[in-house]
Amino acid sequence: EIADVVARANANRPAAEHALLCVDGVHGFGVDDVTVGDLGCDFFVAGCHKWMLGPRGTGIIWGKTERWPLLRPTIPHFGSEGFSAWLKDQPPPPTNANMMTPGGFHSFEHRWALREAFVFHQEVGKTKIMARIHDLNRKCKDGLAMMRHVTLHTPRAAELSAGITTFEVAGVEPAAAVKRLYEHRVIATQTPYRESYVRVAPGLYNSEEDVEEVLRAVRALA
Structure with missing residues (x-):
């Protein structure tokens, strides 16, 4: 219902003035049998250490492809897009999902373990x-x-x-x-x-x- 309200509000607005629907789904993710598509949101954010039973400090951000360019990363990332622009002293390209992953040393062991949490949920159903x-x-x-x-x-x-x-x-x-x-x-x-x-x-x-x-x-x- 909220997604429908936002869609009606955006109907006669230019794209640059669209309201975005961002869902904090931390206490639904891993509980309810819904998909992001069912929610009709622009961005969905959730931690994975609660109902998904994953490692602490892990989470996900999902966004519609056309909405990522509206964001600007707070922390620079070390991916090819931003790093290449920095080396060439050029502005970074439009934001995509990869560019929202911060640079620095990552907790790979947590990410690897997170896969097991998703597999467990899929196996149970x-x-x-x-x-x-x-x-x-x-x-x-x-x-x-x-x-x-x-x-x-x-x-x-x-x-x-x-x-x-x-x-x-x-x-x-x-x-x-x-x-x-x-x-x-x-x-x-x-x-x-x-x-x-x-x-x-x-x-x-x-x-x-x-x-x-x-x-x-x-x-x-x-």
């Missing part, structure tokens, strides 16, 4: 992964919603949420709740925003028993 993660989070949300001392903030509808379940506990600050949950062997985090809540993220590597353990620990916070 995106549809199965999405169903599993949504099912675990549904169980978690349903259980939390039944607790009188808990306010659930994540929508229970699957189409409005993915793999994160956010809530607050009456009379307990989020940081204190996270600490007490950790004492019950439950790893939760605190959302880094002005209105801060507790969040858990049942993932592909979790079981129904893990979700029940989370719910027991939250009940103990009453």
Whole structure:
């Protein structure tokens, strides 16, 4: 729907004045069974160490071919395009995806390992992964919603949420709740925003028993 709104806004504008739709998909990438083409965006950015289960410090940037020239790299790259222009004391050519990769020494071992994460997801299947993660989070949300001392903030509808379940506990600050949950062997985090809540993220590597353990620990916070 957002892509449709942007497309209508751009319909009568010259190309140089088009609004760009850039999607931060870090908490959907590796969870939902969609493709970039389904989103209708100009650029898609996501880290790969979360739901993709890849190494820390890895991520992807996807962009439409015709949109890359609108960008200018912040950090110079060592590819042939920019390096040749520098040697000849010429302006760099129009930006492409390769030119958005910074120069310097790269963490090749992380990139090589990242391939295994993608292969793993392909072997399991995106549809199965999405169903599993949504099912675990549904169980978690349903259980939390039944607790009188808990306010659930994540929508229970699957189409409005993915793999994160956010809530607050009456009379307990989020940081204190996270600490007490950790004492019950439950790893939760605190959302880094002005209105801060507790969040858990049942993932592909979790079981129904893990979700029940989370719910027991939250009940103990009453």
